[in-house]
Amino acid sequence: MFRTVLIANRGEIACRIASTLHEMGIRSVAIHSEADRSALHVRACDDAVCVGPPEPRASYLNIDAILAAAQQSGAQAIHPGYGFLAENAGFARAVEAAGLVFIGPAPEQIDAMGDKRAARRIAIEAGLPVVPGAEGADVEALVIAARTIGYPVMVKAALGGGGKGMRAVSDEAALREAVESAMRLAKSAFGDAAVYLEKRLEHARHIEVQVLGDGKGGAIHLFERECSLQRRHQKVIEEAPSAAIDDALRERMTAAAVRLAQKVRYRGAGTIEMLLAPGGEFYFLEMNTRLQVEHPVTELITGIDLVRAQLHVAATGTLPFTQDQVRRHGHAIEARVYAEDAARNFLPQAGTARRVRWPDGPFVRVDRGIDSGDQVTVHYDPMLAKLIAFGPTREIARTRLAAALDAALVHGVVTNLPFLRALVRNEAVASASFDTEWIEREFLAGFSALMTAPAPELALAAAAISEAIGVSTDPDRTATASASPATSLFEALGRWRHPGLGE
């Protein structure tokens, strides 16, 4: 096994990877930008190397600096986390060329699955159903193809994935504008303007299968996750197992996923995303060649540490367990806490998280990226933490997540906690009656009305009274607050006399 591993990431996923490294007795090395010198992921690691200025391009995407940090710190392997360079085949190649191990799939697998058009072709070869779609060299070719597919269609970036640069359109005019906009964004984000079309399935659910391969054709699955609760194609709440499929369908979907992983001789942990139509038909969507944000729900129902499994495959070229040893029990649900203002169209927020309290009850897991006093900057993804609840039943897990969201407190930066709290308590979420567009179609309007309602009078009273009596609103001083400030509040105001003594 490796003695030292460099984590080429930041935030909660870097902290989470460091946990597993620690328990395996492996030294962890963080990289950080100049903005992240004292970030939580730096504090979570055994050592840390600065790789450049705050802009991702200059630091977390700076391949040369990261490789230099790995050499300097004596790392034998690099874990890319998710995002940043996790699905960059050039990075994987550079890591291997430097004589280090890339903890992830082979570069050719990243390439093959990174081009979503190529991935569709491979899936078809492996016998997986795909959503009707079309490729096209330019706007006009796609406009013609769309006439055959039939509206509505989705416009997707070929090198995109995860909802990035994706738009749904219902007519030709919108298609032209969407294709142009998507090409521009794709060019800037992925360095390649290519886009493709897929038929838009209505009322479909997002189900994905976690797979693990040995890189030699052996592959197993760790059941499915359901991630249908999305806003603008970004997952918000994920769970495992899916409440929408029965054991027979589960068997077919997981078998299809394993077939694809075996066909590409997949190495390490990967996820095969599918759409489930209301009739029960499922379609390959894309394969993510990395650890997913939502991997904890799989870990909680299987008891398996996926990062440990990734390290095992990377170090030995073998799977750490057999398909038979992967059992599931209970239910797990995850909510992603973002620095976003749900009252203002979910605009990303930045600032200092002055007071942070994460829940810590039984069966609640928090994968945190910040603690009290930490900075939330504009440079990086605004996800602050993930709260994950486990329970013997879906209902207990869901109400546990609701309580964990209630108990979570982030003051100093506006977060989407009010959105998550309302969402997880919604009747449709309680009964698992939703699809990938349900949030925008049915939930958001009512929620927005709630968010723009005036704050209760008590909230204003609390703010004003805190100021008037000088009660500490500084989290650093809370523990040493005076034992009885309540009696001094009139001294502070200097206005009060006891009625009996006259005015």
Place this chain on the structure above:
Amino acid sequence: MFRTVLIANRGEIACRIASTLHEMGIRSVAIHSEADRSALHVRACDDAVCVGPPEPRASYLNIDAILAAAQQSGAQAIHPGYGFLAENAGFARAVEAAGLVFIGPAPEQIDAMGDKRAARRIAIEAGLPVVPGAEGADVEALVIAARTIGYPVMVKAALGGGGKGMRAVSDEAALREAVESAMRLAKSAFGDAAVYLEKRLEHARHIEVQVLGDGKGGAIHLFERECSLQRRHQKVIEEAPSAAIDDALRERMTAAAVRLAQKVRYRGAGTIEMLLAPGGEFYFLEMNTRLQVEHPVTELITGIDLVRAQLHVAATGTLPFTQDQVRRHGHAIEARVYAEDAARNFLPQAGTARRVRWPDGPFVRVDRGIDSGDQVTVHYDPMLAKLIAFGPTREIARTRLAAALDAALVHGVVTNLPFLRALVRNEAVASASFDTEWIEREFLAGFSALMTAPAPELALAAAAISEAIGVSTDPDRTATASASPATSLFEALGRWRHPGLGE
């Protein structure tokens, strides 16, 4: 279900109970002494009432003040936690007389099991084997009885339990001294000097079965826990399942426990403690009529929240699930973190926990009683937190616990973390080859030698250099430490000039 529950306890168990109340939507009310005004358990609850001065007798054991707090805060029920009034039948009666629900067994059950001599008689009636033993009115009667039982024998307080006032003796002179000392301690601790004898079993293991009864004769079990790793009869590390028993023995031991619970028509959560002799014979030891400190290991292998189950039984008089629905998977191990100086005979410590960091990785649960800045006082039990690790196998759970203990940091109060770290890595612990006296017989001597060894030179260098360069050793200021103090360290010393510039 109750709308408001008062928690008649403090520390980690009060925080843990508050978690479950929150997720069930029940308002939680803390009680606290004057020393605990801003303690973590107060911050964890929805409301808090001061019940008296720091001394437990005047606050956490003050039945009148606690009942007044319950009335004042509108509580419908009281959860006693463990320790304090949890096994005080008078308290349970007073709670019921006040028209409130006591979340625990009926007062008569507490009484019956509280007198360990009576409990032995009930166990015999239920067909459970007991360790050979004797009661006796005075020293002489016990001395005579010991001749029949044969040395070595254990001297135990009739109203004791949990190792309190327990001594092992090997001859008559020691027996006389031990009985007198035990009577004195029992009189002061339990208000009754009665003691009894039990044959001391050598190389026995401590196995206990978690039961849950509906108070009407229905009872089920939640498998066993092994708590053989003890120091001075105090449990240090607990796990579930036990590595020492196979399924056939597990079936017999759990069936015996359920039989006893059914016989006394036990209500709520209880634990039947047994000794397992090297030959595989097991003996009833005592029954604890409360939630145990070590309940989390059972929760982690069954996925069941025992506090939720207690609330369900208390509110409805029915069991929340059937025996068939209780399944186990994987392995869980817990370590108790105490404010004790392992280098000085485990003397209890007090002070301010200036900097505290608890581990938070996947499959690690922390039931915490303090955070950074909290006081550890002389008045209460010195347990600060419990770290509990889960894994698909015992080995993964154990190494995970070792890593969690490494990652835990408590600065400002000396803790037993070095002891726990060494213990959990010991070969005998790794292979589960221990008994209740193993720590004192085989582990402590080597560990003590380790603890009295000089600190590494690097530790002294770190302390001296921190002081010399003025790097912040104040946890409150860590986050805002200067970005490059390293360059100013010679300015701080005022001694250094660059060699090229001459001295």
Place this chain on the structure above:
Amino acid sequence: MSAKSTWRDGERSRAVELEPLGPGRWRVRVDDSMFELAAEAMPDGRLRLTNDQGTTIAEVTADGAKRFVRLGRLDFVLEREAAGRRRAAAAHHGGLEAPMPGAVTRVMVAAGDAVVQGQPLVAVEAMKMEHLIRAPRAGRVKKITARAGDMVAPGTALVELEDEA
């Protein structure tokens, strides 16, 4: 005999008046409604508020003029207004501000251009999201202060519009 303060609550400006009635007791006016309240500072820094509806625990964290208020299990963000309602002023002058921290990716108009309502003027990108700043009404671009590549904070003026002459 009372302390007045003004607070921004989303798009609203709200007035609070506090009058002390006795130790820990207040008469509170919020906008047009008036009520009495007992307020006790708990030793852990929280505030126990009791009125005829019952007891609620509040926790207030200051961040500059902002107050993050936890009330029971709900969170609110208020902003102390020093004097009057300054923020409302900007909109009157036709200023269009960055709605979020991010990078200006495209400027699609030039000073002097006539624009129609809804026309995209500037694109700001943060993470996975491109946000278009559109003209709130027809008019003419008076001034452009944003340039592609600029990093902007929320509230940074990007474009100034004037009514068509």
Place this chain on the structure above:
Amino acid sequence: MSAKSTWRDGERSRAVELEPLGPGRWRVRVDDSMFELAAEAMPDGRLRLTNDQGTTIAEVTADGAKRFVRLGRLDFVLEREAAGRRRAAAAHHGGLEAPMPGAVTRVMVAAGDAVVQGQPLVAVEAMKMEHLIRAPRAGRVKKITARAGDMVAPGTALVELEDEA
């Protein structure tokens, strides 16, 4: 050109001498051994120490004169000695101190009593544990400062012994 300090490490008193060699580089003497060390303060408050054995991260927390030192994954507690070795002094005077915070439950001797080595003198109880303070050698009780029921802090003098005349 060097800074000297003395630290209590369990029962030992240890001497440290620091000599700066260059930015972030030191010559360190601990008792009789001498080595060179590079020390870099990390922005999160920890200290990165590098010598020819490799790199170790240290974290130091001050609590009065005490220093809690995390070294890699091990913890040590040191105590800064202001001048010389004060604590060693008490033992020389025959003082017997409370070993832990707790309550004195029994005083089993009186001033003037002759005691044999190992004889219990005072019992201190904390939580579930009764700790007997025993005579470290034969002698005579000079003075008793503890009374049953007293709450005592660690180091509080309980009994003073003198050698038998």
